[in-house]
Amino acid sequence: MSASSAAIGLPIVDVSGLSCSDPEKRRAVGTALHEACLDKGFFYCVGHGIPAGLVEAVFAETKSFFDLPMEAKLAVDKAKSFANRGYETLGGQTLQAGARPDRKEGYYIGLELPEDDARVVARKFNHGPNQWPQDLPGFRPAMRAYHAAMLDLAERLMRGMALSLDLDENHFAGFVRDPLAILRLLHYPPQPAETVADDFGAGAHTDFGGLTLLLQDDVGGLQVFDNDSGGWIVAQPIPGAFVINLGDMIARWTNDRYRSTLHRVVNASGRERYSVPFFFTGNPDFEVACIPTCLEPGEKPKYLPIKVEDHLQAMYRKTYAAA
Secondary structure, eight states, X not given: OOOEXXXXXXEEEEOGGGGSSOHXXXXXXXXXXXXXXXXXXXXXXXXXXXXHHHHHHHHHHHHHHHTSOHHHHHTTBGGGOTTSOEEEOTTXXXXXXXXOOOSOEEEEEOOOOOTTSHHHHTTOTTOSOOOOOTTOXXXXXXXXXXXXXXXXXXXXHHHHHHHHTTSOTTTTHHHHSSOEEEEEEEEEOOOOGGXXXXXXXXXXXXXXXXXXXXXXXXSOOEEEEETTTTEEEEOOOOTTOEEEEEOHHHHHHTTTSSXXXXXXXXXXXXXXXXXXXXXXXXXXXXXXXXXXXXXXXXXXXXXXXXXXXXXXXXXXXXXXXXX
């Protein structure tokens, strides 16, 4: 169950053992995750159990939404939501400081919460009802089913992350309880060849939260920075696999022992590209502080403790500053 090297430079981890009753098989996944997290902070995830039919439905509904006329997409504009849910226009976000706005359009979906939920009444950050497009009857059920499936997989992976650090597999139980977890549909139009060198579908960035579970189509375009060589690894799509990467919360927790790695998207394919990242950010009230066993003798924590919500709000302000 060790992480094997993919030809394109990222490890592949079979996580099926995390669903096994045999603790040795679960620990073996933890060992594979440990190797992957020390290496690139990125890995391909197989053996996850997510039905192929659900994945196909999500891609079909994603394409159907972005094919809608602009008037229909703007009817569910994110600007109409106090919970950051709904449609985001092309160029609405700038992930790489000093770069052009990202060449992508998106759609935000989170856990469905009614207006009278106490968290919504208190206007907690990113809590509230979703916006749903009209005239796409399959969109809402597909996205809600997929969100639930990703939530389950993220919780399994967090148990694996605990095992990877030689911790009790329920060590992160407080973090995974009532989490912020955002599903984001993304459409990357083809980039003109002359702009590829200085224009990005998504500029170089690290992710904000705990884990990102990425579903990408067969077009490609994801690039992962390799600290060892100083170059970019092309993360080619592998059928049936998710790309998992660690976010800034994991790096803070482990005092950078585990990496939150720079990555970007360049769609030089000449084709439309679609991807569906699931951002598992954790309980907004949870305080992330360095895990003592991640420190070498005499080493001190690099980061002050911080609440998940405070960190996330700071990152949103940074990347949407020009919006």
